[in-house]
Amino acid sequence: MNDPLRLSSSVDTDKGSPSLDDAKPTAQAVQVDGDKEVERLRNVEKHSSKWTILAAGAGLISDGLQNNIMTLTNVIFGQLYGKAYTSAYSTQVSNALTVGTILGQISIGMVCDIYGRKAGILISTFSIVAGIIIVTAAHGAHGSFAGFIWCMTVGRGLTGIGVGGEYPSGSASAAEAANEKMQKSRGPIFILVTNLVLSFGTIFACILYLIVYSAAGGDDANYSTVWRTVFGISVLPPLVVLLFRLRMVNSKLYRDGAIQRGPPLLLTLKFYWRSLIGTCGAWFLYDFVTFPNGVFSGTIIAQIVKVTGHEKFRKTAEYQLLLGTIALPGCLVGALIVNRLGRRNLMILGFTGYLVIGLSVGLAYDKLLKTVPAFVVLYGLMQSFGNLGPGNVLGLSSAESYATPVRGTLYGISAAIGKVGAVAGTQSFTPIRDNLGAKWTFIVAAICGVLGVLVTYFFIRQDLDGDLSDEDAKFAAYLKANGWDGAMGVQGKEALIDREEAVTVGKAHE
Known part of the structure; x- marks a missing residue:
């Protein structure tokens, strides 16, 4: 031509x-x-996969920090504002991030399928930065405390949209990039740059708070200065990673398989309904347990430590740091054994840990309260089992179960259903504790573990460690067999990246 x-x-x-x-x-x-x-673009593409993987990890460190930063902030607000900071206000600010996350997961999940992973990632990053700035500068008109809370709520909600967008866009791009460069190690690499860094957010938040707390005068620190400084510093990671993300290009899997006019919804659901039940159901149960335990862990520990005043915050932060540290090895162990054990079996192992540890803590709760370190260790072990299994595998299985044209959307829906579980868990945590007793929060976790095992066994595939392009081929064949005649592949300049390679291959076959 x-x-x-x-x-x-x-x-x-x-x-x-x-x-x-x-x-x-x-x-x-x-x-x-x-x-x-x-x-x-070709020169950028040569190194884009590695930078995409690293940027996904760096970006999710920021997400992990934002997911956990309110844990100690709630403790500070309790000390700073006393009874004015009611449980309703605490829940409102905490849930703002979750609601924003749900919106981001669904909307940006669709954006990154139609307009590209890079578009979704950039929208997510800008939302996180804007939200953090609003929170850091939060004030109410004429000193209104209710206005201050609503300013916090808006800022945390906007941050949540960005955090939610990172799930389908950043994680999907990381899975596709790892598939291109290191397909056999895709599972471990994915876990290390997603769940490991997300879990490190607990440790990061605690360390950051303790450093700022000490620098601001320790037990004589001004609490308002402490929390605003912490939030201000937390804007730096997404700003740094933005520089790398501006240079990335979409993966070859996306360039070849994207359906930018939107895939047929009914055919997609018909093809993937079983996997959707698995990823959505397991994620709901996991977040129902994990999220409220993360949000309220600082409050739980603060209630059982035997100190008061400023020392109470420091002691709570130290135990919170211990809790996060104990939970982290589960991510590393899961990354080491995920290929040998398989995605489904590893998730079942993690949910079984909820059953065993949840029952152990719940049934011995009153005795454990007398020894705070023992309670924190067992509490951390339960969260470590969560990281080992569903924490590691849910994102991985959600990326691997679905074809490239719909990966962002279905990943986002799965993660969003998980966050619905987080809202349900957060809203029910206090009523369960107040009406049934604190030990029942752990017994309920054990029940969720049983349900998680059943959902995983019947609905999560065990054959998810193959080449992602094979899943794309199966999905494309299914669509064409059912009468769909749309086009696959990107439009615009990125479509030219592989042009010469395609021409060369074509000539070789002539």
Whole structure:
């Protein structure tokens, strides 16, 4: 096919008309500029996979920090504002992030399927930065405390939209990038740059708070200065990672398999209904247990430590740091054994840990309260089992169960249903504790463990460690067999990245 930009000099023209030769320099200049842009994109693409994986990890460290930063902030607000900071206000601010996360997971999940992973990632990053800035500067009009809380709520909600968007866009791009460069190690790599760094957010938040607390004067610190400084510092990680994300390109899997006009919804649901029940159901149960225990762990520990005043915050932060540290090894162990044990079996093992540890803590709760370190260790072990199994595998299985054209959307829906479980767990945590007793929060976790085992066994596939392109081929064949005749592949400049390679391959087959 002749290139329309290459004008032939052999075409005859009227003497009174502008010569085609006069138009040549302009057309050639456009062609040169186009070639330079494609070449630039190819050079970026050579290293894009590695930077995408690293940026996903760096970005999710920020998400983990934002998910956990309110745990100690709630303790500070309790000390700073006393009874004015009611449980209703605490729940409102905490749930703002969760509600925003749900919106981000669904909306940006669809964006990253239609417009590309990079578009979804950039929207997520900008939302996180804007939300953190609003929270850091939060004030109520004329000193209104209710206005201050609503300013916090809006800022945390906007942050949540960005955090939620990171799940389908950042995680999907990380899975696709790992598949291109290190397919056999995709599972462990994915866990290390997603759940490990998300879980590190608890430790990061505690360390950051303790450092700022000490720098601000320790037990004589001004609490308002402490929490605002912590939030202000937390804006730096997403700003740094933004520099790398501006240079990334979409994965080859996405460039080849994207359905940018939107895939047929009914056919997609018909093909993936079983996997959706598995990823949505297991994520709901996991977040129902994990999220309220994360949000209220600081409050729980603060209630059982035997100190008061400023020392109470420091002691709570130290135990919170211990709790997060104990929970972290589950991520590492899961990454080591996920390929050997399989995705489904590893998730079942983690949910079984909820059953065993949840019952142990629940039945011995009153005795454990007399020894706070023992309580914190067992509490941490339960969270470590959660990280080992569903914490590690839910994101991985949600990325691997679905084809590239719908990966972001179905991943986002699965994660959003999980966050619905988080809201349900957060809302029911206090009523369960107040009406049935604190030990029942752990017994309920054990019950969720049993349900998680059943959902995982019947609805999560065990054959998820293959090449992601094979899943794309199966999905494309299914769509065509059912009468869908739409186009796959990206439009625009990124479509040209693989053009020469395709031409070379075509000539080799001739």
